[in-house]
Amino acid sequence: MESTVLRIENFSAFFGENQVLKEFNLSIPQNRVTAIMGPSGCGKTTLIRCINRMHELIPDARVSGKMFLDSEDIYATDPIVVRRQIGMVFQKPNPFPMMSIYDNVIAGYNLNGVKLTKEEKEKIVEESLKKAALWDEVKESLHRRGTFLSGGQQQRLCIARALAMGPAVLLLDEPTSALDPRATSHIEELIVQLKETVSIILVTHNMAQAARVSDFAAFVYLGELVEFEPTERMFTAPKNKMTEEYLTGKFG
């Protein structure tokens, strides 16, 4: 029996008058990789931005419904607290350009003015980079700028930065679409391993990737949750006709 880490109830999101998410009901299982799939513009990015409350930063943005992290009502808590417990990695790697690799990983603490001892910081940096499978490659040059790394390494740095905060959920917004195939496979392997420490929600327009790495899959179309199944079942025997058409490439 899967336990739920994130529960989404009757959730809708709007840009002004335009409704982009329609009455979502979804339970994200703990310590699993859940893929959110669908054609461009279907609302998948909006969904995860609502989870870490970045959607509301856009003027004219509005939501209704509820989301619960464990038992905390996400929309009744300070968004800053929510974002410290739900990490996000973006499509295009965005390490802080003025900071070293070391400072990038620990940025969540430094920028928030948290006082840690040098030993504590070093421990966090090392563990986070190890979890992101980047430690061996950068351990000799921790104090170089983060921008000297390759695309795939930069993305793993961003993952380490998010992991350093010890989030319960990690949101990945098409994390490999800007990377070459080799870097992509590195990150996919990483995702599968990471689920032991953190629950992962992966937005992807790449069906094969979803099939490769995820345990559960949700298919979203035009702002509606069409189907949510364990991945194997969705790909072999989808319940909904639209899901089947998407998976067989009839549209998207």
Add this chain to the structure above:
Amino acid sequence: MKEPSIRGRILWDKLFKALIVLLTFCSILPMFFILFFITSKGVSVINWRFLTHLPKPVGEIGGGISNAIIGTFMLIGIATVFSVPAGTLAGIFLSENRKGRLASLIRLCVETLQGIPSIVIGIIAYIWLVVSMGSFSALSGGLALGLMMLPVIITSTEETLKLIPESLREASLSLGVSYPRTILKVILPAGISGIMTGILLSIARVAGETAPLLFTAFGSPFMNLNILKPINSLPLMIFNYATSPYPEWHTLAWGASFILIVVVLGLNLFTKAATKKWKVQF
């Protein structure tokens, strides 16, 4: 109907281009003239004594411009203290509020401030500080220069921060960093070299200004480190000496002009190069 001949039209075309090129190159001649004359008349005046001694009374040989050099630095320092904090914050405000009626109105005010003649700024500093303090002072001169630096700093800060990609802000916010900390610890440091360049540009603008100092800093033959007293500056000294009837003073003015023009043009060229280099970063 007689059509203009092709040869005639081509001739006009060539004549026009020649005229355009000629006039263009003529217009940069004054620059060369100025640089040539100031260098030839001013370089020979410059020596260690010139830079470190105070001006001597009329008739006495020697004398220098040390008080003017120190005064220029002090005035720029005071002006920077007045204008940088307010200007940077206002610039951040404008870059964080791209739309909005208040922001547009403030942008209009900045443009207006930029266009106010420097002598009028001098009048304002006179009314605000000289009258209330009862005397001329470095402080009032610094205020006048600060008022002139302000719009340049606001505009360059706004332009710099607008160039910073949104992804940086998102990265910070997604880590649960609050909005004020994101601006102050991520966005601002990312734009710091552009902002510094803007400050240098505004300094280049005011370093050569005389009119706003005529009845604020007022000038002085002495060395003065007290901001509540009148103070000399390079441009003021050049003005006073150039318009005096004493040839010895004219010579000093050429020397001072050489220093001033080298510093001001040097700052200008430096900031242009720095701006170009910085813009490539993003």
Add this chain to the structure above:
Amino acid sequence: MIKERTDSISVELPERVGILMDRSAEDFLAKIRKRAMAGWKFGLSESSFRKILSVAGAFVLLLLLAIFFSLLIASFPAIRNFGIQFLFSSTWDPVRNEFGAFPFIVGTLATSFLALIISVVFSLPISIFLGEYSAQGSMATFIKSMIELLAGVPSVIYGFCGLFLLAPVVRTLEMKLGVAPYGVGILTASLVLSIMIIPYSASIGREVISLVPSDLKEAALSLGGTRFEVIRKVILPYAGSGIAAGILLSLGRALGETMAVTMVIGNSNFIPKSIFSPANTLASVIANEFTEATGSLYLSSLIELGLVLFVVTTVINLMGKWIVRRMGVGE
């Protein structure tokens, strides 16, 4: 099916250690985070910060209003005493306490418009050269830098050079023409001023000319027009209002210019009779007499001159900037 395909892509990750972490390390980190989370103060709130920024912005607005009202209030004695006649009276007599701005308005307009005409003769060709003939390359960069440097030279240095280099030439000319050989006066001031304002109209003119859509130019060229004809019949009409705006902005600059003009205009408070006469502009009379103004009416009259200068230059500058913005030039 699909599952089989994924199994065949196996990749060696460079680092597998540390993923299956030992419990103790994980607990240690969890303890740090819990302690850190508990102690994380929020500091300055978003709304307070935004308020501070708004105050900084509003400060600029208040500053401008304060400037205007300070000038207005300080001019009251003169305004009350002379009324609107101030602008048309040509008596400027500190002894009898009678002040009129007309000679300075004439001086300002004469020097500014003469400077404008002279400068356009050069700035328009520069705009065409840099906007059309030679938009890129090291020659263009060199010319552009030179022109921009012209704008950077301090006004007092222009005045100094004007006084010692240009005035003697004008004096010789005046002697040849049999006119009183002052050397300084409206002509000299206009010449110096014209060089100073060239960069302002040149740079805006260049930008609007370079913004003329190339398909318009190509259409004209493909119909057999020469470059000259394309410039005359397509580019200039299209960029016309932008060029005019640039000229307007350089006029604004000329009106307010003080030091260079003060040093070569001859300091006379009478209406100039010819371009060889000495005169004063609104700015130069303030520069010359402000520190010696005794009596509140004298000072107030000088400040009222400043007020006139402020209003006129503001109106012209804003008009020019508005036209430039409408033409879509990214300043």
